[in-house]
Amino acid sequence: MALLEVNGLGKRFGGLAAVNDVTFSVAGGEILSIIGPNGAGKSTLFKLISSFLRPSAGRVIFEGRDITAQAPHRVARLGIVRTFQETTIFREMTALDNVVVAHHLRARASLGGFYFATRRARRDEAKFRKSAREILGSLGLGEVAGQRARSLPHGHLRALGIAIAMATAPKILLLDEPFAGMNPEETDACVAMVRGIRRRGVTVLLVEHDMRAVMRISDRIVVLNFGRKIAEGRPAEVRENPAVIEAYLGRPDDELGA
Amino acid sequence: MYAAVRNAATVRWYIAGAALAVYLIVIPAVFHASPYILTILTTASALAFISAGVWLTFHIGRINIGQGAFALIGGYAGALAVVDLGLPFWFAVPLGGIAALAVGVVIGLPILRLRGVYFAMVTLSLSETARLAALSFSGLTGGAKGVVNIPLPGGLSLFGFTLLGDFADINKHLAFYYLGALLLVAGFAAMFRIVHSRLGWLFRSLQQNEDLAASVGVNVAQLRLVAFAISCFLGGAGGAFIASMQQSIYPASFQVQDSIYFMLYCFLGGLGYVFGPLVGTFVLFLSFEFLAGLNEYQPLIYAVIMIALMLGLPNGLLSLRLPRFATWRAWFGLRAEKDDGAA
Numbered sequence: 045m046a047l048l049e050v051n052g053l054g055k056r057f058g059g060l061a062a063v064n065d066v067t068f069s070v071a072g073g074e075i076l077s078i079i080g081p082n083g084a085g086k087s088t089l090f091k092l093i094s095s096f097l098r099p100s101a102g103r104v105i106f107e108g109r110d111i112t113a114q115a116p117h118r119v120a121r122l123g124i125v126r127t128f129q130e131t132t133i134f135r136e137m138t139a140l141d142n143v144v145v146a147h148h149l150r151a152r153a154s155l156g157g158f159y160f161a162t163r164r165a166r167r168d169e170a171k172f173r174k175s176a177r178e179i180l181g182s183l184g185l186g187e188v189a190g191q192r193a194r195s196l197p198h199g200h201l202r203a204l205g206i207a208i209a210m211a212t213a214p215k216i217l218l219l220d221e222p223f224a225g226m227n228p229e230e231t232d233a234c235v236a237m238v239r240g241i242r243r244r245g246v247t248v249l250l251v252e253h254d255m256r257a258v259m260r261i262s263d264r265i266v267v268l269n270f271g272r273k274i275a276e277g278r279p280a281e282v283r284e285n286p287a288v289i290e291a292y293l294g295r296p297d298d299e300l301g302a
Numbered sequence: 303m304y305a306a307v308r309n310a311a312t313v314r315w316y317i318a319g320a321a322l323a324v325y326l327i328v329i330p331a332v333f334h335a336s337p338y339i340l341t342i343l344t345t346a347s348a349l350a351f352i353s354a355g356v357w358l359t360f361h362i363g364r365i366n367i368g369q370g371a372f373a374l375i376g377g378y379a380g381a382l383a384v385v386d387l388g389l390p391f392w393f394a395v396p397l398g399g400i401a402a403l404a405v406g407v408v409i410g411l412p413i414l415r416l417r418g419v420y421f422a423m424v425t426l427s428l429s430e431t432a433r434l435a436a437l438s439f440s441g442l443t444g445g446a447k448g449v450v451n452i453p454l455p456g457g458l459s460l461f462g463f464t465l466l467g468d469f470a471d472i473n474k475h476l477a478f479y480y481l482g483a484l485l486l487v488a489g490f491a492a493m494f495r496i497v498h499s500r501l502g503w504l505f506r507s508l509q510q511n512e513d514l515a516a517s518v519g520v521n522v523a524q525l526r527l528v529a530f531a532i533s534c535f536l537g538g539a540g541g542a543f544i545a546s547m548q549q550s551i552y553p554a555s556f557q558v559q560d561s562i563y564f565m566l567y568c569f570l571g572g573l574g575y576v577f578g579p580l581v582g583t584f585v586l587f588l589s590f591e592f593l594a595g596l597n598e599y600q601p602l603i604y605a606v607i608m609i610a611l612m613l614g615l616p617n618g619l620l621s622l623r624l625p626r627f628a629t630w631r632a633w634f635g636l637r638a639e640k641d642d643g644a645a
């Protein structure tokens with residue numbers, strides 16, 4: 045059974061169909077990339093899956109359950125967690141505190157318990173701190189754990205966004221352009237990082253413009269254009285697909301690289 | 303470096319301890335026979351308690367100019383509980399808080415979706431709405447005449463022991479001073495704990511990015527409501543206390559201007575510090591009371607202070623740096639260390 049099924053999903057903004065009748069499914073443990081030209085509807089699709097937007101049509105089925113139009117924090121609780129295309133962090137907290145706060149879903153103590161610092165709450169806090177350090181370390185942020193997030197350089201901020209999402213122990217992670225603005229070396233490191241995340245049993249959905257990275261990392265690729273799915277398949281298949289080549293033809297800056 | 307940080311924290315605790323000793327011991331000892339001064343200080347304690355609520359709403363990223371409404375609701379609820387229902391005074395403050403909390407939850411549910419200037423405007427209009435409501439529902443509130451002659455607290459005894467005499471027989475100004483102090487210390491201790499527990503971290507996560515908080519599973523709507531409910535409780539309980547102390551409450555007891563002052567106290571003390579509203583209230587309220595000649599220019603001076611703050615001291619009084627630690631150590635007789643340069 046597929047881990048996640050997207051069924052006839054659609055979203056209209058006024059007259060614009062940003063996502064239009066999109067259907068695909070995601071198997072547990074795979075890395076599936078969503079590609080397409082600017083404005084194709086990729087981020088909107090992510091927002092629909094993570095319930096940050098309410099679809100105009102269609103369903104999202106996760107582990108066999110219909111989760112369409114649930115509150116976003118409930119969907120996160122089920123294990124679907126997104127990152128943001130724009131750098132999104134808790135700016136005034138340290139990198140470590142960003143990740144500690146994000147452990148919220150793993151708390152076993154109640155809010156009242158945390159207020160009165162019960163034994164269970166103290167154990168939670170200690171566990172979160174330890175786990176946050178591990179996550180930061182595994183994403184190459186160990187050195188900057190104590191720094192205020194807003195003062196971190198861009199590359200670190202992208203990684204911190206991912207660290208925050210990882211703190212929830214997601215089953216499926218939706219990464220929106222994690223490699224944006226990175227140089228080739230940083231991208232290579234980040235590709236290795238995404239593979240590492242998958243190795244820990246997390247299914248990854250990836251929106252990305254860096255075709256070289258996408259072709260290397262993806263098990264499968266779904267291609268969107270003007271909100272519609274125009275192709276789906278393994279990287280080699282998608283690269284040869286005439287519809288895909290045509291969609292990208294008018295855009296010489298987006299090369300379907302090797 | 304670490305030593306310097308620890309010493310700065312130590313110095314802060316010394317200052318806080320000294321201030322608390324002055325507040326709880328020195329002032330009552332010196333001024334126990336000055337009803338005027340005791341009353342002003344008691345009022346300041348209650349206003350600081352009410353402002354703490356406004357500060358907490360700031361802490362989730364909402365500008366709250368409606369606290370006057372909740373102080374008024376609490377004031378009336380407490381007063382009517384004593385006058386109409388004949389409950390003892392000791393119920394007035396908690397009931398005032400609960401009444402304001404209940405109204406706050408009902409109103410907060412829809413309005414907390416608003417952000418920025420929209421939330422500020424709606425809360426501002428709440429202040430005026432509450433005043434008009436108090437005027438119009440005269441069957442309950444007595445209209446413009448208000449609720450007057452609220453009886454003083456009776457004695458408090460437990461298992462036959464008299465804990466506190468009837469306020470009519472004892473120095474009631476001193477008794478109210480201590481009650482106000484109790485309110486203030488309990489209120490700010492609770493706030494301190496909130497801010498330093500996970501609850502505070504979650505509130506700050508809302509302040510800094512609600513979408514990100516939701517994406518990691520935080521129930522944003524629920525937490526916003528919790529913060530606002532606490533804020534309203536503080537407003538209501540403080541309002542009920544002031545009404546009991548003044549033995550009266552009128553529609554004009556808390557109005558738009560008061561709501562703005564509560565906010566200003568928070569700005570003055572510093573939005574980044576849980577004791578900001580306390581410092582802000584005492585500094586501003588007491589300066590005005592003791593410089594009585596300035597009263598007619600009060601709104602003007604408040605406005606000037608507001609502007610000056612925004613320009614010169616955006617993080618409030620508490621963001622002013624302390625003098626060098628060596629100086630403080632010398633004052634408090636702490637051992638001077640060689641590595642002062644590190645501070």
Ligand SMILES: Nc1ncnc2c1ncn2[C@@H]1O[C@H](COP(=O)(O)OP(=O)(O)OP(=O)(O)O)[C@@H](O)[C@H]1O
Binds near residue numbers: 062088129
């Ligand atoms: N909240 C919104 N209101 C109106 N239109 C929107 C909204 N969000 C997105 N759109 C429109 O929907 C279309 C799809 O946007 P989306 O952000 O999903 O594209 P994308 O594939 O992520 O593009 P990019 O690669 O540039 O990030 C665009 O035309 C965009 O202008």
Ligand SMILES: [Mg+2]
Binds near residue numbers: 086087088129
């Ligand atoms: Mg996008």
